[in-house]
Amino acid sequence: MVVIENYTGFERVKHVGAMTLAAVLLGGNIVLSKVAADDGMTMRVMVAYRWIFATAFLGPIAIVVEWNKRPKLTWTVVMQAFLSGLLGGSLFSILFYTSVIMTSATFATAIYNLIPAMTFVIAVLLRFENLSFDKVSGKAKVMGTMICVGGAMLLTLYKGVEVHMWPIKINLLHHANEATAHKKLVGESGAFALGIVLAVTSCICYSLWIVLLAKVSKNYPCHYSSTALMSVMGSIQSVLFALCFDREVSQWRLGWDRRLFVVLYLGILGSGIVVILMTWCSQKRGPLFVSVFNPLILVFVALASSLVLDETLYLGSILGGFLIIMGLYVVLWGKGKDMKASRAIILSKGALQKNDLEAPNLDQGPSSTIK
Helix, strand or coil, rough: CCCCCCCCHHHHHHHHHHHHHHHHHHHHHHHHHHHHHCCCHHHHHHHHHHHHHHHHHHHHHHHHHHCCCCCCCCHHHHHHHHHHHHHHHHHHHHHHHHHHCCCCCHHHHHHHHHHHHHHHHHHCCCCCCCCCCHHHHHHHHHHHHHHHHHHHHHHHCCCCCEHHHHHHHHCCEEEEEEHHHHHHHHHHHHHHHHHHHHHHHHHHHHHHHHHHHHHHHHCCCHHHHHHHHHHHHHHHHHHHHHHHHCCCHHHCCCCHHHHHHHHHHHHHHHHHHHHHHHHHHHHHHHHCCCCCCCCHHHHHHHHHHHHHHCCCCEEEHHHHHHHHHHHHHHHHHHHHHHHHHHHHHHHHHHHHHHHHHHHHHHHHHHHHCCC
């Protein structure tokens, strides 16, 4: 639950700085995943190592911070953790990072910004949220979702002219990676189309996970412990899945090279530190504040991928990404209106209950004086 406080200017700067750092770290996940794939590492193995290191990092933190706060672990919580590890962990990561190498880092990140709109649609379909089309907030969320879909279609169907941003480029790729194998198998256009399907499917998985989080938080209200439990499930699932395809020791061997750096970054910085920063900001300023910084990931990835990954930025990507970001903020504005209305109702109910409690005391006051 978010505590409503009046923050000083310095505290607000800390919150913005924390979320900006989290966005940069998440953008680094996407850029470095392509570097690992270029080094010959499959996305399945990379995802498995990511969740292994994330578990090793978050587990001790959860034990120390929530030592005497954790409720009893039930089979319902374990099953929800399993689904969380699948939808928000192993399956999402494998689908999303594979889409990154089959399309481009910028394209996949732009699709990633569809998650809030997809979450709204899924929540309405599952009746976790009312459409409320008669309200301004409901109309804003529907309109924002339509703008996001339009941006995604523009991003997919329109390429446009090349946009050159840097006078000098640093290419970290050698183009002998998993994406090359996919393109040889289904062709250039086929690989891109498959990458689009994987990116959209990964966003659907992540949106389902966000909807599931409401149930998880209610049954097991210890964020660090539930996240660590999700990481354990995600690591088990991703390791078992990777072993079905990558059984050679050479695929799993880590040396003092780029592979080790990437998986350590993904597990510790890109997962562990990001979870801590986002949790802290969510507790201080609310989940809506955290969501507002999602477009920064796209900006960082677009700049970094065009500089170090030899990716060509097209006008269609810029226009489509802009529409998706605009639609995202329209959805978040509508969600913010709903949150303010709900908060006002809660405060009014609290005031009424307070008045009801004070009313008997007021009645007893005059009668005691008459006696």
